[in-house]
Amino acid sequence: MYHKFDAVVVGAGGAGLMAALQLVGKANIACITKLYPSRSHTGAAQGGICAALGNTEEDHWEWHMFDTVKGGDYLTDQDAAEVLARDAIERIIEMEHMGLPFNRTPEGKIDQRRFGGHTRNYGEGPVRRACYAADRTGHMILQTLYQQGIKENVTFFNEYHVMDLLINNGRCVGVTALEIKTGELHTFHAKAVIFATGGFGRAWRVTSNAHACTGDGMAVAYRAGIPLMDMEMYQFHPTGLYRIGILLSEAARGEGGILRNVNGERFCERYAPTLKDLAPRDMVSRFIYQEIKEGRGAGPNKDYVYLHVDHLGKEVIDAKLPDITDFARTYLHVEPYKEGVPIQPTAHYAMGGIPTNIDGEVILDEKATVLPGCYAAGETACVSVHGANRLGTNSLVDLVVFGKRAGLKAAEYCQQNDWESLPANHEARSKELLGFVNAGASDGKRTEIAGDIRKDLQNSMQDNVSIVRNETGLTAQMGKLQELRERYGRLRLQDTGTKFNTERMEALELGCLLECAEAATKGALERKESRGAQFRDDFEKRDDVNFLAHTLAYRAENGGVKELRYKPVVITRFEPKERKY
C-alpha cells in the first residue's frame, strides 16, 4: 500500500515521540513502530535524566558538558556535548510542564540525585544532577511523550516493521515497512524521514536490552549506503542481574549502594579513590572484570560480585529503588533488604550508530556531508555526544534534546521542500529480502535454524567483543561473523503464514543484528588503542595521535564491511587529558 506524508518518524520511543511532537501542526506526519509506542525500550530506563538545574546544590551546564566529554574519554564531539548540557535544562522543564511526575524536593521542586561520572566543579566530587521519577524515569518519560502524542493526534502505525530506506537523486524520499498483522508491504513516501529505532543489545548473550533491540534502523541505513559511526563503542553496564542481565540502575549506587567482592571488600575505592562506586560505567565494568579475573568473584563459578543496598534501609529502598529491588526478588529470589544482589556487567548501550550533526541531520562522510531529508536521533544515532562511553542518564537527555532538534530541523525542511519522486522499483529491495526470508519455509535445502545462529552470534560477541578485547579475539570474531552470514543465507523457517508471522520478523531482526555486529567488530579490530568502552589488552593506552577520531564503517554491496574511514573529533573547550576519577 502507498502512503504519502510530509514526514515519517520510524520508532516511537523517547526520541521518535519527541521528534514527532515538533512536527505537529507544521507537517503531516506518520509515526511507525514495530511495537506499540508504550512498549518502546525507553520505558526500561530507570535512574534519572541529568540537567544542571541546581535544585539541591550548585551546578552548571558547563560542568555537565565537561563530565560528558571526560566520560566519553574525549571521543565526544564537544559542540554536541555543549548542546546536550545546555538544552537538557529546558527539556526537563518542558517535560515537567507536559505532566511528567518527577520526585520532588521538600519545597516542591524537581528532586535530583547523584549518578556515575556526574561531578561538581570539573571532577571534584559527585553532584546531584539526575532528575528522577523513582526508578522508573524512562517509563514516565515514555508515558508522558506518548500521552502528548495522543493529545496532539499523531498518526501512529503500530506494529509495522521497517524494511528499507528509500533514496532518490541524493535525497531521502521515504521508507518501506511490513505490517506485521497482515504481512502487507507498505511504502511511506515522504519529504523527511527520522530514524529513532534504538540500539542492538541483542547481539550479546547477557544484555539489559529488550528482544526488540535489534539495530533495525542502523542496519537499514547501512544497507542503503549510509555509514555507521563508532559502532565498536558499545557499553557494558556494570550492574546487570547475574546470568540474565536485567538492569539494576546506577541510581542504586547514586543513593549509596556499594559493590563488594566475595571477601566483602568495597573494591571500587581501590581503583577510583575519588568517585569509588560512582566512577563511569566502562571503568566500573572493568573493575568487576578484574576482580573476577583475579579470583575474587562470588558463587560456585566465582563469576559475579554483589550490589549491596541493604544498609540504606527499607524506607529509602521502597521510596527510591522499588522496581529494581523487585527485579532481584522476582528473578533471583534474593531479598535486597537483607543481602547483596549477585550482579555482572550487561550489554547495555550503543554509543555509535547512524552519524548525524547537532541538528539530527544524517551525514555521509568525514566531511559531514548531509543526506537531505534524512534524520536520526536517540540510541540509533551517533551525534557523537557520548564518545567512547556514555554517562548514566545521558541517554535520556540525548533522546529529548536531539529528538527535539531533529524534529524541528525536519519540520523546517518539510516546509521548504516538495516531495522528490520515489526511485524506480522502490519496493524491489524489500521484496527481495522478504522473498529470501519467505523461501526459508519452502526450500528444502535451507536447513539453518535462526535460534542457533542467534545463539552463536550472542555467545561469540560475548566472548570476543565485550569488556576486554584483543587482536586474536576480534580476528576470530570477524571469521565467525562471516560464517554466520553464510549460514543466514541458508535460513530455514517453519511458519508459512502471512498474518502475524513473528518467525519471519525475528529472521529479519537477526539479519539486522548481524550487520551491526560486523560493523562493531571491524571497528574494534582496527582501533588499536584503549578508549572508553573499547579496552584492548594488547593496546592498553589511549592513542590520541592516531585514534582521536570517529570510525565510519561502510558496507560492501553483498554484505560485510567494505572500508573504514575516520572523522576528526570536534574539540572546543576541553583538551584531552588522562582520565582519572
Added chain:
Amino acid sequence: MATQVTVKILRYDPEKDKKAHFETYTVEADPLDRILDVLNSIKWYQDGSLTYRRSCAHGVCGSDAMRINGRNRLACKVLVRDVGGDAGKKIQIEPMLGFRILRDLVVDMDPFFEKYKSIKPYLINYEDAPASSERYQSAEDREIFDETTKCILCGACSGSCPPYWAGPDFVGPAAIVNAHRFIFDSRDQGAAERLSILGEGEGVFRCRTVYNCTDACPRNIPVTKAIEQIRRAMLYNR
C-alpha cells in the same frame, strides 16, 4: 538444574484453523527460567509458528500479558518454579479473555488503546506554565497518585474483569487507572471532564468490585482502590 517442563498452549491460526485448540509441548527449562524463556525455546527449536508478543522480558513494557494457569500474568514475570513447572505440574497458557484473538496468544489491543485515549490521558492545565521553571508540587501531593503512574498498559487488569468480558463498551480498569493518575495530580485541571466521562453508563459504575484487576496487575497497582477513589470523588463532586 534443567528439568522437563510440560506446557499446554491454546493455538489459533486464522489462516488455517476454524477454532482454537490446545497443543502440548515438552521443553527443557531451568526452574529460574521465565515462562517467556519457555515460549522462546518452543518457538526457536520446536515450532516456529507459535505466536506471541514480547519485548523487554522483565515486566516493564507490557507486551506479553497472557493467561497462565487461568490468571493474567506477564510471561516474563512468572518463573517456571513459581507455577511448579519444575515439580511436574503442567503449565497452561492461553490468550487473555475479553479481547479478540488475532493469532495464538496475540490479541487485538486496538480497542483497549482506544479506551485508554477516551479518558484524556494527558495533563490538562489551562494556565500558562512558569516561563523557565517547573510547576511546584509538594512531595505529599506527588505521593497521592504515585501508584497509578506505574501502569504499563499491558491489559492484564481489563482482561481479568468480568464486566469487561461482558460489555465491549466498558472502559475497563486500565483506562480508569490512567484517569486516576491525572485526576489526583495537583497540577491537573481536567478532573471534571474525566469524571463526567467515567460517570456515564460505561464508566466506573460498571465495576463490580471483584478485585480480579488488583490481583492481575503485574505492577502491584491497587486498581480496585483507585476505582473506589474515583467513585468517591464523583459523589463529593455532586
